[in-house]
Amino acid sequence: KTLLLLPGDGIGPEVTAQSRRLVGWLNANAGLDVSVCEARFGGAAIDADGVPLTPETLALAKASDAVLMGAVGGPQWAKQSYDKRPEAGLLALRAGMEVFANLRPALCFAALADASSLKREFVEGLDIMFVRELTGGVYFGEPRGISDLGNGERRGVNTQVYTSSEIRRVARVAFELAAKRTGRVCSAEKSNVMESGLLWREEVQALRDAEYPHIDLSHMLADNTAMQLVKYPKQFDVILTDNLFGDILSDEAAMLTGSLGMLPSAALGVKGMPGLYEPIHGSAPDIAGKGLANPCASILSLALALRYSLDRGDLADRVEKAVATALDRGARTGDIGGTLGTVAMGDAVLAALA
């Protein structure tokens, strides 16, 4: 089995290095047999290769069993043209790997519940799983662009578009996941004002009725979902969304937990194809290169790779337990109220694993 690392920008390289150490340890001590390679990505690739994702790197990603990304972006690339930005590389990677289902847990670590801006009773035990559509919708729809209308006026356009099959394949992932949890899926859209949202709602309901009658499916308008996440987040189990609503609502939910630096994500395609794993947090340019970043989200993304792409759910469980144990023992980076650096936090997880 092969794992491609794409450390990317900002704190990406630092946190990814700790996951790499972990793979080394698992290879040596836990019967894992994964070979690791690494490639430039995002701003780092723009600087070296002129584009955020070279065709070679995409080919490498598709030929791997799993891809672990660090983070992309930073102020130094924000003035580039659209297709020359780090973010364009990430979108091209997601599209090229056809990873249409983005799993984003919003999990509150018991040891960190007090770090939330919400009262403890609202977040303790919180465990929401977002399933966000990742390769369609307004991120990719055509026509798009900015046109000059003359007379000093410009016009900016993007297109929100979904087909039945795009909706059904991601809804299926949500239903399958929910079946292993509490069996509840809440689908969020704006079907009251957007036809694409109405199609979303109808297709999700039809799939549920035809193939997942045991799933408890509800529909909620996206604005109300944004409210309900604040009001009483524990009402949710699996939340199914399109690309744009998922971007916003899953970030809101992640911040509710107070554990942002701890949250991983997985992007999955059809069975047997490689998955793309990345921390929820961004490149955090303000602390990049200082050895301060929390590596846990990257390490937990590696755990998801072990579970969903590398056939080692047993080791995924062990890694997740090791992170929890390290926290229980008091290991904390700055973002979660401690003083450990990136490497020391990696040490703490390795020690808990051993």
Place this chain on the structure above:
Amino acid sequence: KTLLLLPGDGIGPEVTAQSRRLVGWLNANAGLDVSVCEARFGGAAIDADGVPLTPETLALAKASDAVLMGAVGGPQWAKQSYDKRPEAGLLALRAGMEVFANLRPALCFAALADASSLKREFVEGLDIMFVRELTGGVYFGEPRGISDLGNGERRGVNTQVYTSSEIRRVARVAFELAAKRTGRVCSAEKSNVMESGLLWREEVQALRDAEYPHIDLSHMLADNTAMQLVKYPKQFDVILTDNLFGDILSDEAAMLTGSLGMLPSAALGVKGMPGLYEPIHGSAPDIAGKGLANPCASILSLALALRYSLDRGDLADRVEKAVATALDRGARTGDIGGTLGTVAMGDAVLAALA
């Protein structure tokens, strides 16, 4: 001066009735001279007239000085075709009145700070003003609709579109408002993945540079805004958004305050044209007709109408103070932890006014 009431559906009629009482009191006792009329709107109009907004009602709205809406929608109309739904009436009213700037305060009433799911220190004193674009973007863009692709597949499309002048006129409202507050505006978009968001960002910045150099303007990605609202909401003063992001982010912010049943909104067009005022809360079908709804959001919407459309900022101040006084004296409906009914809460505000 004339005020048109559109009580609408659900709890709309109950809460609007209390605002009507208030106008009567102000006419009799405070030198106000506003004549009130009322029309059917939303589901109520669908049932009686077959459409959610008749041409006559729209004409009446445009001929008034201000329109006070209650709420629209309910499960009984959710199965209707798109253009026959209560929501379609609301969109047609906004578009017809050309009220492009939606002011939505997220204000935490001191007496209610403990009703928030957030810790008191995060919300006490919170005072954010959203300026949401209301007559453009993906709510109105063409092409839109659901088409049949044959082979069992359908395709749903909506178009996010903005022109320079649509962006500039709403940004101007945000800058003017900010100048009377702390002078800070944060503009939220997804300029990293959407060209319409990039145009938004560029036009907002250009207007600031050309005409509002004293305004402290920042830009924030909408997903990050959703996070920052949870993390530390007091960092914001005025938040400027497009129609869709504003819908979601302002609802998130409203719920942070714990005062949802207390929050009004104003939708304004060009100077001199009538404004549209409505509570943030919806039609709440579950408690409709029971006399339980909190009338304060409607009463405070009336206060905004007094300030922005009826040239009586002095009375607006008095009404707002009366609501605060009623709260301080312990008046509470069920949604904010009390036992008063709608009329009794209206009594409490009237008593505080007198």
